Amino acid sequence: MASAALAARQQEFMAQILEDEAHLPSGWTERHAAGLDIYRNAYRARLVDALRDTYERTAAYVGEDAFRQAAAHHIITHPPQSWTLDAAGDGFPGTLAELFAEDPEVAELGWLEWAMHEAFVAADAKVMDAAGFGDATSLFQEEDWAAMRLTFLPGTVQRPVHHDIGKLWRAINDEDAGTVEYRLDEALALVVWRENLKPVFMQVDAAEGHAMGMMLSGASYGDMCAKLVDMLGEEQAVAKAGAMLGRWLHNGLIAGVSKG
Numbered sequence: 191m192a193s194a195a196l197a198a199r200q201q202e203f204m205a206q207i208l209e210d211e212a213h214l215p216s217g218w219t220e221r222h223a224a225g226l227d228i229y230r231n232a233y234r235a236r237l238v239d240a241l242r243d244t245y246e247r248t249a250a251y252v253g254e255d256a257f258r259q260a261a262a263h264h265i266i267t268h269p270p271q272s273w274t275l276d277a278a279g280d281g282f283p284g285t286l287a288e289l290f291a292e293d294p295e296v297a298e299l300g301w302l303e304w305a306m307h308e309a310f311v312a313a314d315a316k317v318m319d320a321a322g323f324g325d326a327t328s329l330f331q332e333e334d335w336a337a338m339r340l341t342f343l344p345g346t347v348q349r350p351v352h353h354d355i356g357k358l359w360r361a362i363n364d365e366d367a368g369t370v371e372y373r374l375d376e377a378l379a380l381v382v383w384r385e386n387l388k389p390v391f392m393q394v395d396a397a398e399g400h401a402m403g404m405m406l407s408g409a410s411y412g413d414m415c416a417k418l419v420d421m422l423g424e425e426q427a428v429a430k431a432g433a434m435l436g437r438w439l440h441n442g443l444i445a446g447v448s449k450g
Contacts, residue, residue: 237265237278244279244307247362248300252290260289276311279304295353295372298380302355305347305382306389312345317442326447336412337450340405342443346383348402355380356393379403383443392441397421398434410450 241261242249249257264285270278283304287297318326330338353372361367379399382391394402397418404414411431418427438444 234262234265237270237275238262240275240278241265241282245282245300245303247359248286248296248303250362251299251358251367252293252296260285263289276307279307295355295358298351298353298355299358301349302359302380302382302391305349305380306391308347309345309382309384309389310387312343312384315343315445317343318439318444318446319442320436320439323439323444323447330449334449336410336415338411339408339448339450340411340438340444341446341448342406342438343383343445345389346381346406346443348379348381348399348406350377350396350399351380351393352377354378354393356391381443383441385442397430401431401434402438 238258238261241264242257245257245261252260261282264282265278268281268285271280283297283300286300287294290296327335327338352374354374355372357370358367358372361370377396378393379396379402380391381394381399381402382389384390400421401414401418404417405411415427415431418430421427422430
């Protein structure tokens with residue numbers, strides 16, 4: 191009973207922190223309310239600072255005032271669900287998409303920063319190099335190649351983008367960064383992974399992004415190749431599949447391989 195009462199009291203107090211309009215507990219005075227306002231503001235300021243640290247380039251691109259307003263909105267509408275500040279920025283790219291609907295590159299930049307943050311704290315795994323891959327597949331028959339599945343490094347993700355986020359990333363501190371046109375004629379894909387202790391990214395064409403997305407979701411190499419044939423034609427798909435696999439191995443994205 192005591193633990194249940196404590197939990198209820200804690201939930202009531204948390205509601206006071208998150209909701210400006212929440213009714214004060216019975217017996218609270220104006221002095222208590224004033225103290226709560228101070229605590230609430232300090233709590234939100236700390237969370238805004240945490241988001242600012244995670245989304246440093248996004249803040250630089252949109253401006254400090256606009257970013258802090260967006261961060262405060264996110265904290266109020268999506269209060270943290272985890273004990274660690276590392277997770278405070280979860281879902282923020284969605285908030286950016288909502289608040290900066292006329293500047294969709296902002297949400298794509300935010301997604302990249304969050305993906306790199308997640309890759310940085312992902313579990314460690316040993317990278318499979320080309321030699322290791324050759325050893326693992328040396329006895330593969332044709333049906334084994336078709337059924338082959340890849341295990342990527344923890345934290346590896348990809349998503350399509352409609353803006354040159356790599357160009358924006360590099361130009362973020364330039365005075366004219368906000369006046370440059372980043373819209374792409376054709377969508378690309380952003381791929382994020384961790385290289386040793388450093389999160390990194392690359393931009394690839396949409397076909398490669400789709401293929402990687404399939405394999406990240408557990409699709410077989412044969413299914414991925416069949417999709418490439420549908421997208422590119424057989425001759426180009428065969429060359430593409432081999433080039434992608436070589437690039438993923440060279441860049442250290444693959445941790446393992448199995449026959450499915």
